Amino acid sequence: MSAQSQTLLELDGVETYYGAIQALKGISITVREGEIVTLIGANGAGKSTTLRSINGLNHPRKGTITFQGRDITHDPAHSIVKRGIAQSPEGRKLFPRMSVTENLEMGAFQRRDKAGLAEDMDRVFALFPRLAERRKQKAGTMSGGEQQMCAIGRALMARPKLLMLDEPSMGLAPQLVEEIFGIVQRLNTEQGVSILLAEQNANVALRYAHYGYILENGRVVMEGDAATLTTNEDVKEFYLGLESGGRKSYRNVKHYRRRKRWLA
Numbered sequence: 728m729s730a731q732s733q734t735l736l737e738l739d740g741v742e743t744y745y746g747a748i749q750a751l752k753g754i755s756i757t758v759r760e761g762e763i764v765t766l767i768g769a770n771g772a773g774k775s776t777t778l779r780s781i782n783g784l785n786h787p788r789k790g791t792i793t794f795q796g797r798d799i800t801h802d803p804a805h806s807i808v809k810r811g812i813a814q815s816p817e818g819r820k821l822f823p824r825m826s827v828t829e830n831l832e833m834g835a836f837q838r839r840d841k842a843g844l845a846e847d848m849d850r851v852f853a854l855f856p857r858l859a860e861r862r863k864q865k866a867g868t869m870s871g872g873e874q875q876m877c878a879i880g881r882a883l884m885a886r887p888k889l890l891m892l893d894e895p896s897m898g899l900a901p902q903l904v905e906e907i908f909g910i911v912q913r914l915n916t917e918q919g920v921s922i923l924l925a926e927q928n929a930n931v932a933l934r935y936a937h938y939g940y941i942l943e944n945g946r947v948v949m950e951g952d953a954a955t956l957t958t959n960e961d962v963k964e965f966y967l968g969l970e971s972g973g974r975k976s977y978r979n980v981k982h983y984r985r986r987k988r989w990l991a
């Protein structure tokens with residue numbers, strides 16, 4: 728990624744609450760045009776809340792969110808989609824009794840042009856041939872991986888400049904995770920869509936992303952190029968489950984959390 732790439736999205740000191748509970752304690756992140764950026768963190772770190780702050784579902788109480796140079800901090804969700812930010816939510820959230828085609832149409836509900844709609848649907852089907860084969864199938868009867876593809880496809884129907892994905896790898900077999908991430912990568916390189924990706928699976932996220940932020944307790948504790956993060960000893964130990972002796976189980980990783988150097 729060239730250093731001159733333009734900033735697409737910027738969060739500056741974002742603080743977001745659920746009632747009295749402060750979930751984000753000052754998040755600052757940047758996504759540049761053409762980049763895949765990942766937010767890595769364990770359960771409850773604040774990944775989904777960061778995406779919800781951006782997409783207008785839970786507005787920050789403090790801080791600012793800028794998209795293409797425009798302050799969108801307090802814009803309503805529907806106008807944020809219009810500006811070019813679309814999300815495939817955590818847990819997919821498809822309409823289970825509607826067909827694949829109908830679910831995809833829901834992603835384009837703000838548009839009126841029929842020709843454009845058909846064109847976008849063809850583009851989604853070209854990207855996800857498995858969806859094309861199942862266009863009439865009810866979404867709720869598809870496999871987890873197919874549902875994930877459908878959820879991503881639905882977000883693409885809004886023709887986003889920035890696509891946000893919340894844990895696309897969740898519950899999927901490794902081979903399917905690679906297939907989906909491969910498609911996300913093509914979307915990025917061939918169509919220039921920027922990606923903001925929330926993942927617990929740091930291993931796969933850092934292999935596909937250009938840049939990453941590590942979140943803990945509503946704060947960014949580390950950031951850097953994916954390559955740099957991948958070789959960082961703390962990241963290796965706590966997020967990639969690796970240490971000099973080889974693989975380490977997640978259970979053990981959790982056990983050692985207390986020793987994190989950035990908390991010292």
Ligand SMILES: Nc1ncnc2c1ncn2[C@@H]1O[C@H](COP(=O)(O)OP(=O)(O)OP(=O)(O)O)[C@@H](O)[C@H]1O
Pocket residue numbers: 745748749750768769770771772773774775776777817927
């Ligand atoms: N609806 C809610 N009401 C109250 N607190 C919430 C709500 N949703 C999230 N939180 C809290 O906000 C914090 C951040 O949660 P968030 O869902 O953003 O984490 P996450 O990084 O996405 O975790 P996960 O990997 O489990 O999805 C957590 O402490 C969580 O308990």
Ligand SMILES: [Mg+2]
Pocket residue numbers: 774775776817893
């Ligand atoms: Mg989440």
